[in-house]
Amino acid sequence: MSKKIPFVTKEQLEKIVSQYPTPFHLYDEAGIRRTARLVNKAFSWNKGFKEYFAVKATPNPYLLQILREEGCGADCSSYTELLMSDAVGFKESEIMFSSNATPAEDFKLARKLNVNINLDDITHIDFLEKVADIPETVCCRYNPGGHFAIANNIMDNPGDAKYGMTHEQIIEAYKILKSKGVKNFGIHAFLASNTVTNEYYPELARILFELAVELKEKTGAHISFINLSGGIGIAYKPEQQDNDVLAIGEGVRKVFEEVLVPAGMGDVKLFTELGRYMLAPNGALVTTAIHQKHIYKEYIGCDACAANLMRPAIYGSYHHISVMGKENAPCDHKYDVTGGLCENNDKFAVDRMLPEINIGDLLFIHDAGAHGFSMGYNYNGKLRSAELLLQEDGSVKMIRRAETPADYFATFDFGEYGPKLAEEAKIKM
Template structure:
C-alpha cells in the first residue's frame, strides 16, 4: 500500500499555514533517489542524469537536483532559460526538442547546451538557424514494436519522435562533414515501464548500433543517452523498480558489447524525470462536498487543473484520507469542479469514510503534476510547497491569482 511521506500532524500544521489545494514535495526523498541513481551508474565514469525539466519545472527542485550532481534535459527555450538561470553549466544542459523553432536552437547554441536532434531534416534546419556545433546527438526510432519477451511495451513506429536507422547513419556522416567532432546517440522506446529489464534491453540495442556506427562510418560515439522510460508503480501494490539492479544490468551489457569493441570510453546518460520525482510529490486537497445520486461523489477543492493525468489518461493515483485513514471503506468517485465529466481523480474507488473538511492526499503527483496544469473554467494553478529535510515547510511557488489570469489580456482592466 502507499504510505504518505508526511504525517497527519505535519500536514495539519502545513494546511493551517497554506490553503489547499497544493502540491507538496519531499526534499529528503528527492535527494535519496538522486543519490541512489548516481550510485547505480557510478561504474561509468562519465555518467550523468539529465533530469527532464518538463516533469517538475520548479527552480527550487532543480537546485536540489543540481546539488545532487544531476544535469537537466530541456524541451523548450523557456526550460533552457530556467535551467541556465538556476546555474546549470553548458555541460549540464541537454536540449531534446522536436518541431523546434529557429530561435530555440539559437538560444541552445548561445548557452552551450548539448543539442539532440529529433529528425534528419533538422540538420539543415539547425545549420541555417544557428550553425552546427562541435558536439551533437541524434535521436533514434527503430520503428516496429518494442517488447520484452512476450510483453509489448510500446509502438515506436507510431511515435513522432526520432529518425530511422538509415537517416541516423546518414546524419552522422553529414554532421562529421560539416565539422561536428563529438557525437551522441539517444532513444526513447517505451514510457513508464515498471520492470528492471527495460534499460538493459534498450541499452543492448543501442550498444549494438554504436558498434555498427564505428564499423561502417568510422565514428566513435562519446555518449549514449538511454533517455527516460523507467517509471513508478502508481498502483497500491507499490512494486517499484530496483535502480541498483537496473544499473548493474546496463553495466553487464556495456561490458559485453562495448568494451570488446573498443568503446569502453562511452559515457552513459539518463533522463529520469518521472522516476526521480513522481513518488516524492503529493497533491493535498480538502473535501468540499459529498453528493449522493447514482454514485457517491466526494467533491474536493482540487481538479484536473492541478493534476491532469487521471482525466487525460484515465491514470490511477492512489488516494489516502489522512483525516480518517482507518474508517470503513466506501465506494466513491473523487471529483473536481470542472465542467467536464472526466474531471475525476478516482472512479468506483474504495476510500475510508469521508466527510466534508477531510484532507485527502493524492499520491505520486511529483512528476507531470503541476507542470501539466492549465486554466480551463478560469480555475487557477495551485501553490507548490517543499517539505524540507528538517521537517519544516516553505512555499516554492505561490498559487495563481485572478490578477495573474487576467494579466495577459488587452482591453480588460482588472482594477475597474
C-alpha cells in the first residue's frame, strides 16, 4: 500500500492556522506547476497540443493565472467562467466554451470573446446562428452511445449521458456547418470520468481519430483539432495506482501515428481538458476536530462540513484523511468523521480506521483541490470557507476570503427585517 503524504507539515499548518482559522482550502503552487509541466511533456510530440484546464473544477483566478503561466488554456462551461477566464488574460482560442442547454447570453459572450465554441447538440447550430453568428472554427461534441469499456470492464455509460451528438448527427452537423461557412472543425468527446488506467485515453483517442478520418472522407471538412476532454483520474485511495501521464501520452501518440498520419491528418492538434488530474491532489480541505461523540459509534465532529466538500456526501467518495502530527501513528481507532449539517450524509469518512483523534487536532483531507470548493453551497446558512495558496517560496497567500454573514444576507430584499439584519450582520444598506 502506498502512502498519501500531506504537502505541508504540522508545523507549517499550525502557523497558517494561527492567521487563517479553519476550515479552509489550501492549494500547493509547486504541485500545480509540476503537474502542468508533466502533462505538457507527455504530449509535447504533438506540435499544437494544449491543455485547457476545466475551470469548473477550481474556479479561482489566482490558480488560473498559474496555469496560464504554464501554457494552459481554459475550458469554460458558463457565462461567469468566460468572464473570469477573460479577466485573467486567456484570449480567443486560449478558451474552449463547452456548454449544454446553453442560454443565449452565454453564446453571445462566447462570440464576443471569439473563443472556440464546442456545440453539444445539432440543434444548437441554428440557435447559435439566431442569437449570434456562426464562426469560422466550430467544434462538435460526440456521443457514441452504448457502454464504453476497456477489456470488458464497463467504465461508463455514454448512452445515458445527456451530452453530445450521435454518429449520424455529427456527420450531418459537419455538413450543415460547412455550408454555413465554417472552415476549421474540432471534435470533442467525454466517455468516462475519473479513470485510473493508462488505457482510457488511447482508447478514446482511437474512437475520435477514426471518426475524424470518416468525417473528413464523408464531408470534406478540415479537422484542425481533436479534444480528448477529461477523464484522467487520480488515485483517491492509497492502495490505488496513480495514472502515468507520460505512458498515456505515449499511448495516444501510437494511435495518432497508426490512424491519423496515414490518412494525411498528421497536422491535427490535440487538446486535453483536465480538471481533477491537474488540481485535485494539489489541494486539500483543512479542518479542526472540535467535538467527540460516543454513542453507538465513535464520531469526530469537525468545523468543516459537506458545504465545504460535498463529494463524500453525494457520491460516497473516498477522501483520505491525515491527522497532522500523527501520520506515522497506528490507525487503531474507528471513526465516522462528520460535519455539522442537519443531514446524516454529512460525513467525510465512515468507519474509517485512523489514529486516535483529540479535540484540536488538524485534519488534512486529501485530494480536495478539484470539485471541492467549487461545489460548495450555503445550506443551513453555512458560509463558504477561505481559499489559500501555499506559494513556491513557502509563504501563504489568501486567494479568496471566507464568507461572512454580510455576504449571506447581501442578496436579500430585506423589507421590514432589513434594519435588524443589517445591524446584526453589519451590512451597509
